[in-house]
Amino acid sequence: MPNIQLPPGFPARLRSLRSARHLSESDLAEKCGLTYKTIHALEAGKRQRVMERTILTLAEALELTEEDLLGGDPGSEATRPPSRLSMARILTATGMLLMVLVLVFGGAFLYGRAHADWSVEHHILTARDAVFGIKLWETHNQATWTMGEDSPWDKGHILMGTGSATPDGGRLICLERATGDTVWSVGPDVEAVVRAFGPEIVGAAGFSTSRFEPMDMDGDGEYEMVIRFIHGLYYPCCICLIDRDGNLLRQYANKGHLIDFLVEDIDADGKDEVLAWGTNNDLDYQGFTTLLLDDEHWSGAAVDDLCCGDNSERDGSALRLVVPAYEAPFMKVIGRLRLTASHLDLVRNTAGETTFSVRVGGDRYHCMQVMLDAEMRPLMAVPTDAFMGHMQSAWADSLVDGTGPSDPAWRETWLDSGRRFVAGQPVDLR
Numbered sequence: 001m002p003n004i005q006l007p008p009g010f011p012a013r014l015r016s017l018r019s020a021r022h023l024s025e026s027d028l029a030e031k032c033g034l035t036y037k038t039i040h041a042l043e044a045g046k047r048q049r050v051m052e053r054t055i056l057t058l059a060e061a062l063e064l065t066e067e068d069l070l071g072g073d074p075g076s077e078a079t080r081p082p083s084r085l086s087m088a089r090i091l092t093a094t095g096m097l098l099m100v101l102v103l104v105f106g107g108a109f110l111y112g113r114a115h116a117d118w119s120v121e122h123h124i125l126t127a128r129d130a131v132f133g134i135k136l137w138e139t140h141n142q143a144t145w146t147m148g149e150d151s152p153w154d155k156g157h158i159l160m161g162t163g164s165a166t167p168d169g170g171r172l173i174c175l176e177r178a179t180g181d182t183v184w185s186v187g188p189d190v191e192a193v194v195r196a197f198g199p200e201i202v203g204a205a206g207f208s209t210s211r212f213e214p215m216d217m218d219g220d221g222e223y224e225m226v227i228r229f230i231h232g233l234y235y236p237c238c239i240c241l242i243d244r245d246g247n248l249l250r251q252y253a254n255k256g257h258l259i260d261f262l263v264e265d266i267d268a269d270g271k272d273e274v275l276a277w278g279t280n281n282d283l284d285y286q287g288f289t290t291l292l293l294d295d296e297h298w299s300g301a302a303v304d305d306l307c308c309g310d311n312s313e314r315d316g317s318a319l320r321l322v323v324p325a326y327e328a329p330f331m332k333v334i335g336r337l338r339l340t341a342s343h344l345d346l347v348r349n350t351a352g353e354t355t356f357s358v359r360v361g362g363d364r365y366h367c368m369q370v371m372l373d374a375e376m377r378p379l380m381a382v383p384t385d386a387f388m389g390h391m392q393s394a395w396a397d398s399l400v401d402g403t404g405p406s407d408p409a410w411r412e413t414w415l416d417s418g419r420r421f422v423a424g425q426p427v428d429l430r
Contacts, residue, residue, distance in 0.1 A: 002117040003049045003150065006070070011045040013071050017062050018043075026345050032061035036345070037213060037263055049150060113178040118158055120145045125160065127180060137180035146170075152214040152223050153244040157183060159225075161209025164232045170207035172227055174246060184246030188229040188238040193253045196301035196313035201234045201255070208232065215263040217241060217295045219270040224249065226274050228261060239276055239293060252293055252317060253301035255308065256281035259342050266346070266354060266374070271295055273318070277341035277358060280322045282307040286338035287324035287418070288360045290376055294318045297423055304421065315424035321376040323360075323418030330404060333391055334361055342367070355379070361387065368405070370415070375422075377430055378415040 018028050018039075025039045034057065041047050059069040112131035119126055125145055126138040144163035151157035151174065160173050171187040187207065194202050207229040214223040222244070229238040235257035241250035258278035266273045273294045280289040284306040291302065299316030303309060325331050325339050343359035354374040360381075361367030367387055371379040383391075383405045391405055404410055420429050 002052050002119065004052050004055055004070075005049050006042075006047065009071060011043050014058070014069075015043045017064070017069070021062065028058075028061060030343075032057045034058075035260070035262075051149075114156060116177045118148070118177070120148065125175075125180075127177065136178065139180060143173075146209050147211070149212070152225075159212065161212065161227075163208040164206030170209045170229050172209050172212060172225075172242070172246075186227075186240075186242050186246045186248055188240055188253075189248065189251050192251060192313065193236050193238060193301070196253050196303055196311055197236055197255050197308050198311070201236055202231070206232055207238065211260070213261070213263050215241075215272040215274065217272055217298075219272075219295075226261065226263060228258060228276075230257060235279075235281065237278065239274060239298075241298065250293075250298040252291075252298055253313075254278065254280065254289065254291065255302055256289065256338075257340070259340065260344075262344065262346065264346060266292070268352075274298075275344065275346070275356070277344045279338050279340040280307065281338055285322050285324045287322055288339045288341040288358070288370075289320065289322045290341060290344065290356065290358060290372065291317045291321070292319040292376070300424070304419070304426065306419075315421055317421070318423065319376045320421040320424075321372065321378070321418060323370075323378070323415060326405075326414065330391070334387075336361075341370075368411070376420055378418060381411040381415055383411075 018025070023031070025043065026036050029036045029039045034054065038054070042050070055066055055069060059066045062069065112129035112134075113136060115130040116127040116136055117130050118128070123144055124138055124140065125143070125148075127136045128134060129136055143160075144165040146161045146163045148158060148160040151159050156177050157174050158177050160175060162168070162171050162173065164170055168185070169187055171185050173185045174183040175181065176183060190202060190207070210228050210230045212225050212227040215226050216222065217224050225242050227240045227242065229240060231237065237254045237256065237258040239252045239254070239258065239261065240248060242248055254276070256279040258276045260278075261274050261276040263272050263274055265271060266275065271294065273292055275290070275292050277288070277290045280287060280302060289302070297316055297318035301308075301313045301315065302317070302320060303311060303313055303315055323339070331337070339360055341358045341360050345357040347355045347357055349355075356372040356374075356376070358370045358372060359367050360370050368381045368383050370381045373379055388406060416429060418429055420427055
């Protein structure tokens with residue numbers, strides 16, 4: 001699907017359209033299935049080109065046509081009859097016109113190659129001239145493409161992610177836009193994941209590239225790229241950092257699927273951090289987890305004395321919280337083997353204080369909303385009405401005798417069963 005060049009006034013227009021519908025950036029992101037970071041970047045003018053499907057999704061969410069969203073007005077051009085010329089003047093003008101056409105079409109061809117549009121269909125990546133639509137190249141290397149974006153470093157490059165079915169496994173590949181040549185290719189350090197969690201966890205399937213996002217980790221104004229690599233079976237998940245040359249700078253592995261991550265300068269120090277959330281599927285936890293990575297703490301894996309503590313890797317994250325699963329009868333009610341943090345919102349109050357709101361449970365209806373402070377200390381857990389109704393019908397006694405999620409004391413006890421780590425060291429939960 002082709003990319004679209006956004007008009008100069010698009011950030012303000014999107015912000016105005018969203019505000020007119022009384023939607024926050026998070027509301028719009030959830031409504032159209034995009035990330036909060038994407039909406040924020042669009043409204044801040046940080047993206048000049050986006051994929052067409054992003055515009056179509058936004059337009060549908062805002063109940064607009066694509067043209068209305070972009071504020072386009074094709075207009076019209078008046079025509080005028082040609083003047084009468086002598087044969088000599090006609091021939092001269094024709095020759096000059098041909099020369100101009102050669103220059104124009106030659107320039108357009110060079111421009112079209114440098115700004116080639118690309119698309120993926122049936123696992124074949126095809127690039128076409130952006131002006132004439134002529135096919136420039138296509139891939140036949142049996143790669144399973146999982147996603148792609150224009151490079152934030154060089155407009156002449158595109159970044160493509162591959163899946164575990166690819167011969168080399170899940171990797172992020174930088175390609176020349178005009179030729180399709182590989183500039184560099186990078187994947188997770190699988191041996192480090194084996195050291196952390198054991199070969200039986202990693203060897204049964206491969207990794208896939210599931211998401212990547214630019215970030216400025218060290219505040220120098222130069223983008224790095226954070227990549228999430230997911231595993232196909234037991235879901236160890238790697239959050240990796242690379243530079244513009246495809247060098248693997250940092251890696252952190254989690255035993256369990258990390259549903260998503262957020263790139264944000266959370267502490268307002270001019271450096272981006274990565275906030276990730278999902279599950280820790282170790283048998284001693286099988287609960288939800290959140291973790292924070294920054295420029296000083298981004299290494300190793302989510303290991304501790306309960307989870308793979310006898311292996312050689314260490315926990316090199318800045319902050320990590322794990323809260324285990326509910327008691328077995330309540331897990332049966334929500335139909336899950338383990339708890340997962342499936343959605344996270346960052347909230348700042350008028351004083352600039354940061355809290356995190358995490359959706360935990362089975363799905364959006366049968367879940368708890370858990371509030372955390374900036375240091376990932378649990379503040380409270382509030383079950384949704386749908387969750388309570390489902391719990392009442394399936395486990396009514398727990399609502400009567402105060403032993404289940406309806407009881408604030410029960411919820412506080414459940415939160416207090418969690419564990420919090422700062423710079424890899426266990427600390428008081430509260």
